[in-house]
Amino acid sequence: MTTSHDLNLQKLFTQAEQDFRGDSFAEDVLKRIDRERRKTLLVWSVLIVLALAGLALLASPVFTAIGMATQLLPVSLVEIETEWLRLLLSPINSVAATIALGALGIHKFFRWILR
């Protein structure tokens, strides 16, 4: 034998190989796959049920909050008597506009800092 690639060792590796025909290996894997699939299905079912239950419980307060926000957002910040000026400034003279402009300003500020 030499210390390079050894042909005798190669033969031993080949002889040691087994066929494994007729045992239950593949069936066992398929059973494990089915079990895993069932477990995943069960976990998803539980999560969906919990989500639906949560939605049912929280539906009322969530809709109330949405309703309040909807009423609050168009409220004018400054009362303007003149009709045409009120209409002209309406895109920026509201709670919604203030929130939007604030978010835009913060976004630009952080981009400027991180530049």
Add this chain to the structure above:
Amino acid sequence: MRYTSDFLARSPESVLVGLSRTGNRDAFAELMARRQAWIRNLMRRCSGDCVLADDLSQQVFMQAWRSIRQLHDADRLGPWLKRMAINMWLQHSRRNDPLRGAGEHDDADSQHKDTTSVAVDLDRSLATLAPDVRLCIVLSYHERMTHREIAEFTRQPLGTIKSHIRRGTKKLQEELAAYAEPLEEAE
């Protein structure tokens, strides 16, 4: 859609991979039937433990089933499975000291009831090697990979691989000296 076992048995591997990717369990079972002996033998040479090898092989096929949609080239199934099997073995050996069972041959023998004596002796000798050396030897002799391929596969320098294989071969030659003569006579 269900295909007959005869159709699946005659189908080329690329077709079976394609069907498995659509979630066809029977096609995957056929793929497993074709590839299981190779993967199980590889894991047995890596681990030297029949029970552990079969468990790891099952995990390899389960992982293959889960991620077969990521196999875009069906002709690459072999290398893809091999990579998965070796990674599975490396993860296992990192979690558990692979030399823990080295030298405990009496217990190991009881797990080799269905195995030939050559396999038992070979696994016993492989168990005496350091994990890195053992992996290189298995990839070289069992998978018949070249030194360069092993270096690329394990992401280790070529010189290290050559050294591992030289050292491992020498050690196996000493351990398996009894098999040297009959094999030479047989030629």
